[in-house]
Amino acid sequence: MIPWANPLAQYRSHESEILAAMVRVLESNSYILGGEVESFERAFANYCGMAHGVGVGSGTDALILALRALDIGASDEVITVSHTAVATVAAILACGATPVLVDVDPAYYTVDPACIEAAITSRSKAIVAVHLYGQPADMDAIAAIGRRRGLRIVEDCAQATGGRYRGRRVGGLGDIACFSFYPTKNLGAIGDGGMVVTADEALASRVRRLRQYGWDESRNTLEIGVNSRLDSLQAAILHAKLPHLDADNVRRAAIASRYDRAFAGLPLTLPATSSEDTHVYHLYVVRCEQRDRLSAHLAADQIGSAVHYPVPVHQQHGYAERVIVTDGGLPVTTGLADQILSLPIYPELSDAEVDLVITSIRRYYALPR
Ligand SMILES: Cc1ncc(COP(=O)(O)O)c(C=O)c1O
Known part of the structure; x- marks a missing residue:
């Protein structure tokens, strides 16, 4: 796994x-x-x-x-x-x-x-x-x-x-x-x-x-x-x-850039980055339709994924009644919760493992649906 x-x-x-x-x-x-x-x-x-x-x-x-x-x-x-x-x-x-x-x-x-x-x-x-x-x-x-x-x-x-x-x-x-x-x-x-x-x-x-x-x-x-x-x-x-932190962050960015290249053209929204900033890819989060289906497909290929975060804080038990949410609600936040998926990313992830993640996701989008 x-x-x-x-x-x-x-x-x-x-x-x-x-x-x-x-x-x-x-x-x-x-x-x-x-x-x-x-x-x-x-x-x-x-x-x-x-x-x-x-x-x-x-x-x-x-x-x-x-x-x-x-x-x-x-x-x-x-x-x-x-x-x-x-x-x-x-x-x-x-x-x-x-x-x-x-x-x-x-x-x-x-x-x-x-x-x-x-x-x-x-x-x-x-x-x-x-x-x-x-x-x-x-x-x-x-x-x-x-x-x-x-x-x-x-x-x-x-x-x-x-x-x-x-x-x-x-x-x-x-x-x-x-x-x-x-x-x-x-x-x-x-x-x-x-x-x-x-x-x-x-x-x-x-x-x-x-x-x-x-x-x-x-x-x-x-x-x-x-x-x-x-x-x-x-x-x-x-x-x-x-x-070792800077080198670790460079490795995270290299993995992110391989994912970016490999997933371009697929029906996935990839992480946005600004050329003026250095994103350190604590997480590599894609956005897609039928997120749970993609996650299950990855799991079947022995690839872990996670959701950060499945329920916005203002909808969570104990918080909903203690926070103020501005008029009009939080449409972007609520829209994200059902669509985001965090893919494996950490400095020790090998190139071969990155290839497995890429192949699995490409295969998923090539499947008939
Ligand atoms: C954005 C954010 N804020 C705060 C925390 C809290 O950190 P800790 O788990 O060390 O208490 C975390 C980590 O879980 C986090 O991701």
């Missing part, structure tokens, strides 16, 4: 460096925060071109703590998309704020800036821009709205580590940025992990305080916080993998 994602293959391809990093931590007698976490925070912030990185327990916690550091809470509205991982919206709710969900651009599947403008009210406090599937959102337009309407900008970079918008790395395009190191992500841990990155020292120290009970450096409680620290073992593993 060719899985749609393969964190085990990623572990194997960096096995000796990962094991050496783990042994170093195990023998250090220091398992929480300390040097391993600090040095990875510096390296990762530096990779993003930012001054500060704060390692936290997950990408979801990165979003929660970033929003809390921006003083977002009850009575505030935060604008984001419904076509995203549930985590983006769950984080807004966890702060006590109300998510206002808007539609996405029909070509790029990232937030449509015109929809943001239409959703702003006197309670709006921030925009969470999600760089979905590895494609950066239109940050110039979003930042311009933020400046004009006095809204803070949070980047949800969980799916776009290493991506670039108009030549600039994601993570430095708003007030504060949040990353996930979930194992299947472009930079994946062997467990949960996340990072908040910002140029703003005050915001970084607020997140640092919130991730550990609201303590200052002398363990005096300054406010109520949580326990959400990036694990030292995960920090060491991620630090070992970071030097």
Whole structure:
């Protein structure tokens, strides 16, 4: 079976460096925060071109703590998309704020800036821009709205580590940025992990305080916080993998470009890319009629696929009644849910395996129907 994602293959391809990093931590007698976490925070912030990185327990916690550091809470509205991982919206709710969900651009599947403008009210406090599937959102337009309407900008970079918008790395395009190191992500841990990155020292120290009970450096409680620290073992593993990230992303892009060429002319909508941006293909998502039929055909050929995401967040149990959806609904978002399919893409996918995926899909479209 060719899985749609393969964190085990990623572990194997960096096995000796990962094991050496783990042994170093195990023998250090220091398992929480300390040097391993600090040095990875510096390296990762530096990779993003930012001054500060704060390692936290997950990408979801990165979003929660970033929003809390921006003083977002009850009575505030935060604008984001419904076509995203549930985590983006769950984080807004966890702060006590109300998510206002808007539609996405029909070509790029990232937030449509015109929809943001239409959703702003006197309670709006921030925009969470999600760089979905590895494609950066239109940050110039979003930042311009933020400046004009006095809204803070949070980047949800969980799916776009290493991506670039108009030549600039994601993570430095708003007030504060949040990353996930979930194992299947472009930079994946062997467990949960996340990072908040910002140029703003005050915001970084607020997140640092919130991730550990609201303590200052002398363990005096300054406010109520949580326990959400990036694990030292995960920090060491991620630090070992970071030097390989750019090459891994280049390999993802090469696979995407083979798919693009092979599927041109088939009745599939392929991922749109802008020549000004660097899409890092966390996912390669096609759009087609009868998506479940194509997925079943691939499965019969021992090829995995997945749907990101089958139910928009505003239609999910528990969320539907807690979010605001702008007038007219979210036609692009709801139209996508039945048609999108994520094909296998990860650096360790071999050329021969890419050929098998291509052959299977071409054969599917050659079948009589
Ligand atoms: C867009 C997006 N935001 C946030 C998250 C949350 O990250 P984590 O799973 O590390 O909490 C994810 C990953 O699942 C994601 O894809």
